[in-house]
Amino acid sequence: MHVPVIMYHSIAPKEKTIYNSWLTTDLKIFEKQLEYLKKKGYKSINLQDLYNYKFKNQKIPKKSIILTFDDGYLDNYVFAYSLLKKYGFQATIFINPNFVENAKKRENFENIKFDLRKIKDLEYIGYLNWEELLEMENSGIMDIQSHSLSHTFYFKSDWVVDILTEKNIKDYYWFFWNSSTDKKEAIHWMGKKDFSSFLKGYHGYPIFEFGNSLGIIKFVPNEKIIRLSKNLTKNKDFNKKEVINKLNSYRLNKGILETKEESNNRYNAELIDSKKVIEKKLNKKVSFLCWPCGSFNKLAEKIANKNYLMYTKNERSGFNFSFNTRKDKRKIIHRCNDGHVFNNFFSIIGFKITLFCHRNYKHIYARFLYLSYLSIRSVYKQIEIFMIK
Numbered sequence: 001m002h003v004p005v006i007m008y009h010s011i012a013p014k015e016k017t018i019y020n021s022w023l024t025t026d027l028k029i030f031e032k033q034l035e036y037l038k039k040k041g042y043k044s045i046n047l048q049d050l051y052n053y054k055f056k057n058q059k060i061p062k063k064s065i066i067l068t069f070d071d072g073y074l075d076n077y078v079f080a081y082s083l084l085k086k087y088g089f090q091a092t093i094f095i096n097p098n099f100v101e102n103a104k105k106r107e108n109f110e111n112i113k114f115d116l117r118k119i120k121d122l123e124y125i126g127y128l129n130w131e132e133l134l135e136m137e138n139s140g141i142m143d144i145q146s147h148s149l150s151h152t153f154y155f156k157s158d159w160v161v162d163i164l165t166e167k168n169i170k171d172y173y174w175f176f177w178n179s180s181t182d183k184k185e186a187i188h189w190m191g192k193k194d195f196s197s198f199l200k201g202y203h204g205y206p207i208f209e210f211g212n213s214l215g216i217i218k219f220v221p222n223e224k225i226i227r228l229s230k231n232l233t234k235n236k237d238f239n240k241k242e243v244i245n246k247l248n249s250y251r252l253n254k255g256i257l258e259t260k261e262e263s264n265n266r267y268n269a270e271l272i273d274s275k276k277v278i279e280k281k282l283n284k285k286v287s288f289l290c291w292p293c294g295s296f297n298k299l300a301e302k303i304a305n306k307n308y309l310m311y312t313k314n315e316r317s318g319f320n321f322s323f324n325t326r327k328d329k330r331k332i333i334h335r336c337n338d339g340h341v342f343n344n345f346f347s348i349i350g351f352k353i354t355l356f357c358h359r360n361y362k363h364i365y366a367r368f369l370y371l372s373y374l375s376i377r378s379v380y381k382q383i384e385i386f387m388i389k
């Protein structure tokens with residue numbers, strides 16, 4: 001049996017969404033999907049059920065499905081939780097303890113009796129707090145699991161790829177998360193248009209090649225290269241390309257890579273501390289991990305194997321051609337293409353196609369469908385380019 005595991009991030013009214021709206025599945029579309037699942041007789045199970053099915057020969061309902069939400073957005077409490085309750089489904093939220101907010105408990109969709117006209121009174125941009133997480137966990141509707149501690153990025157080599165300015169500061173929000181954890185609170189950056197207050201003292205700072213915290217060895221630049229970069233960018237009209245080339249051509253020691261011990265400690269904190277914090281705060285066992293941004297290296301995998309029963313894996317293409325079956329004895333949770341790529345674009349049809357492929361068809365059919373989608377899209381793009389010309 002194939003068990004589809006659907007990945008969502010944020011659920012909100014499309015008009016006003018979180019900082020990057022492509023992560024948001026429209027509230028109405030999400031409700032339509034739940035209606036569809038209910039009508040078709042799907043039963044939601046959790047990851048422990050999937051594990052028991054794969055490894056302990058336990059039975060699960062014939063039309064089982066798993067719904068998951070990444071990152072721990074506040075709208076998961078405000079909208080998703082209320083709607084799941086309404087339709088009788090359960091789901092999993094993968095959170096990063098570093099992002100959990102210090103805020104009062106917010107009202108949710110159920111509190112306003114699902115009245116769409118009253119949505120404007122709800123606060124839903126930001127991250128969840130522990131009180132909301134505990135309520136959801138205790139309800140049995142949401143199963144809270146780990147998405148690592150920080151979900152951040154770090155420099156990974158001494159190769160300069162950009163220079164920090166007013167124009168690109170929004171692209172490097174993680175740079176400020178790293179400089180102080182209080183900046184991770186959504187009120188400081190999410191939904192903000194003006195990031196200029198973050199730039200104080202950082203204008204002209206070199207941005208080195210970077211990567212996901214669990215996929216790299218961290219590089220820490222030294223003062224000398226930072227000073228050089230700031231000096232070269234003092235003039236407001238500096239030529240960025242020239243500065244980057246100049247910085248890269250300097251033959252000097254630009255910083256240091258973390259030691260083996262340091263990266264070991266950092267990886268352990270990301271994977272084990274996150275688990276411990278959630279277990280303590282919510283008084284539960286955390287056994288499942290979702291890789292932040294889907295990336296991980298050998299060291300991360302080794303620690304995850306020791307400390308978690310299973311972890312997610314996304315295919316590069318964005319499509320997932322692997323399935324959760326009893327035959328596949330790896331500790332991997334294969335997830336279907338998520339709401340934001342497909343469901344918003346094709347509305348409910350995309351969701352039905354995804355489910356259909358994942359329940360009934362073999363890899364080859366899914367691949368064929370994906371290739372057709374790509375070719376249609378490229379033809380569409382060509383037409384678009386032609387029209388602009």
Ligand SMILES: [Zn+2]
Nearest residue numbers: 070071292293
């Ligand atoms: Zn994430």
